[in-house]
Amino acid sequence: MYQELLTGLLNGDIRSLARCISLVENEAAGYESILEQLPGNNHTKVVGVTGPPGAGKSTLVNALITSLLEADKSVAIIAVDPSSPFNFGALLGDRIRMGQHFNHPKVFIRSMASRGALGGLSPKIIEVSDLVKAAGFDYLFIETVGVGQSEVEVAGVADTTVVVVVPEAGDEIQTMKAGLMEIADIFVVNKADREQADIFAKNLRLLAHTKHQPGGWEIPVIKSVAIQNTGITDIIHAVDAHHKAVTGQHQRQLILLADRAYQLIQHKRMKDINKQLLMSEIQQLLEQNSFNLYRYINESSCFTQRGKEGKEA
Amino acid sequence: MYQELLTGLLNGDIRSLARCISLVENEAAGYESILEQLPGNNHTKVVGVTGPPGAGKSTLVNALITSLLEADKSVAIIAVDPSSPFNFGALLGDRIRMGQHFNHPKVFIRSMASRGALGGLSPKIIEVSDLVKAAGFDYLFIETVGVGQSEVEVAGVADTTVVVVVPEAGDEIQTMKAGLMEIADIFVVNKADREQADIFAKNLRLLAHTKHQPGGWEIPVIKSVAIQNTGITDIIHAVDAHHKAVTGQHQRQLILLADRAYQLIQHKRMKDINKQLLMSEIQQLLEQNSFNLYRYINESSCFTQRGKEGKEA
Structure with a gap:
């Protein structure tokens, strides 16, 4: 993926560089492969x-x-x-x-x-x-x-x-x-x-x-x-x-x-956090009269598998 | 755990507060339970x-x-x-x-x-x-x-x-x-x-x-x-x-x-990273003539299960 672009980049082609930067900035699919192939x-x-x-x-x-x-x-x-x-x-x-x-x-x-x-x-x-x-x-x-x-x-x-x-x-x-x-x-x-x-x-x-x-x-x-x-x-x-x-x-x-x-x-580890969902969950918490942020973080459904596993036993 | 301390804290006892802070700062075993019980x-x-x-x-x-x-x-x-x-x-x-x-x-x-x-x-x-x-x-x-x-x-x-x-x-x-x-x-x-x-x-x-x-x-x-x-x-x-x-x-x-x-x-998500190990692995990388930081991050053994799973397919 992106082999042509990468070749252009390594040859110092400015247009290829600009495109690579855009892919990386936007985290377009497969952008990591570009980074992993850099010398x-x-x-x-x-x-x-x-x-x-x-x-x-x-x-x-x-x-x-x-x-x-x-x-x-x-x-x-x-x-x-x-x-x-x-x-x-x-x-x-x-x-x-x-x-x-x-x-x-x-x-x-x-x-x-x-x-x-x-x-x-x-x-x-x-x-x-x-x-x-x-x-x-x-x-x-x-x-x-x-x-x-x-x-x-x-x-x-x-x-x-x-x-x-x-x-x-x-x-x-x-x-x-x-x-x-x-x-x-x-x-x-x-x-x-x-x-x-x-x-x-x-x-x-x-x-x-x-x-x-x-x-x-x-x-x-x-x-x-x-x-x-x-x-x-x-x-x-x-x-x-x-x-x-x-x-x-x-x-x-x-x-x-x-x-x-x-x-x-x-x-990398924070990428899977859905910030929209985080916001909307916090919004719901705020509507309750009393809540605890630390309990929320441990129990939230907003985080994927990975976040859950990070939970202390 | 720490029930007595927590009661003291909630009653405004300064010594209990100071101890709770030390437990939290040092991440002593069970410190999270204190935070999770705060009103x-x-x-x-x-x-x-x-x-x-x-x-x-x-x-x-x-x-x-x-x-x-x-x-x-x-x-x-x-x-x-x-x-x-x-x-x-x-x-x-x-x-x-x-x-x-x-x-x-x-x-x-x-x-x-x-x-x-x-x-x-x-x-x-x-x-x-x-x-x-x-x-x-x-x-x-x-x-x-x-x-x-x-x-x-x-x-x-x-x-x-x-x-x-x-x-x-x-x-x-x-x-x-x-x-x-x-x-x-x-x-x-x-x-x-x-x-x-x-x-x-x-x-x-x-x-x-x-x-x-x-x-x-x-x-x-x-x-x-x-x-x-x-x-x-x-x-x-x-x-x-x-x-x-x-x-x-x-x-x-x-x-x-x-x-x-x-x-x-x-x-929470970065807690499991062994910084000593990270340093020593980077040290090894440096001794090679050429290396790629992005590949290292994907392949390193320095990170626990959780880090590994974060890897892109």
Whole structure:
């Protein structure tokens, strides 16, 4: 099934890739066979680009694409949209800006929703990344927009995580950065033509220095003005250097893979839950004056065989 | 099993509550029977308190406790710690500050870790909340520290979510607030003795006004200086008003409950996964030159019967 499509994908055909992604996103019949036939090895550098809204991530990614295309590299971008309707405006602007590369034969751009209606983050990002990798792109950028969990979770999919920040003042910065510090392999201080940029970058460097990374990687802090194409080459060099540094870091790869496997298993095990039925059963419960959620979960008819067997004896 | 303990819990005995929580956290044999015997109804107002680090959440919760105790209310606090080692310093300070209430007979304070080592957020927070509610507290505050997903997920457990922010300047505020806007039922602008506080609160009010809440609830923006006990009564009034407004909002309750049920089911279904074994199998895979994660997941011996049956035909 899908043999022709798979052959196209492995030859780097963009239309085949797009179709494979759609099949996987929609969980079309037999989509798993595509994933199970993907080769395990490839050279794609998977780069997560994250940071607070307004840091200029899309402009930066855009500048990175331009620079990489000049070096004759192929680039794929997965833009992870927050599910919040509040960010549509900002998003639209981003996509439009990135539009200049939409028709380039060596560029592939795809948007994905960060989460489903009910339940956790879509493991589809892992699956789609693997499809892109199989298509043989040199770089895959996964850009997450927004506040929330997406930036943390993208760190589990990417080989290298770039955290984009802008120069700020204020006493909550230090603590705020601690959350991003955990996931950053590279810091980019964008909009570095702002006044406080030097002090900010210096402080960030001091903070970054306190974090000991496995394999002795020192988190670089790179200043950029994405809109003027400043600092872009430095970022690409840092990405390449990091990729080289972590390749063969067994422990890191192990944790990343185990985490991916866990997420995929979780998705698989929850697939048979009929969410509509769950909702309607909860609705019935609500109409009773008193009920117990834990008893419901053990007794519900909404779950298949598999769920039932999970019941404690 | 545990009948005596359960009776103690339902009578509001704090030692019984603490023991029940430990049993549930450690998944001691038979812990599920405790949860399955909890009554479905109770009057506890569950209030999530969240916001960026440095906003003064703990000081605020502390002031709220003092005020509620004066009104002869009983209060429980669950402090959700981020798993990041980076925040230990800040946390320690918080706990010490809240310590003044530690020995009060009408106060119950408990810390919980936000996530496990491998895999998603602990659904233990749902279970522990239900235990606290069964013990009959008037208020339960769930305080999340840190950047990341915890603030979003606490919104699924709490009846009312209070988002604490501090006056700031800068162009990324608007977008930043959008993420918090989604979950806020009440905004508190803490440290409101700062210069820009009035303009900030005004802008936030304009932003809050654009969000249509079900049932016509208008998100209030309340100024406070927690350290001076200013604005505390207003916050309590807003919490009470919100609780009254959403009680009986069928649709909201339905979504909250369905989400809780889904999380509990997910946890149940993933319990049998031996994470050690998963890690060691992935380790073996890594030693091969090429492998496919999707095939591994279908074929692994690491999962029990239940996992196997989940396999697609």
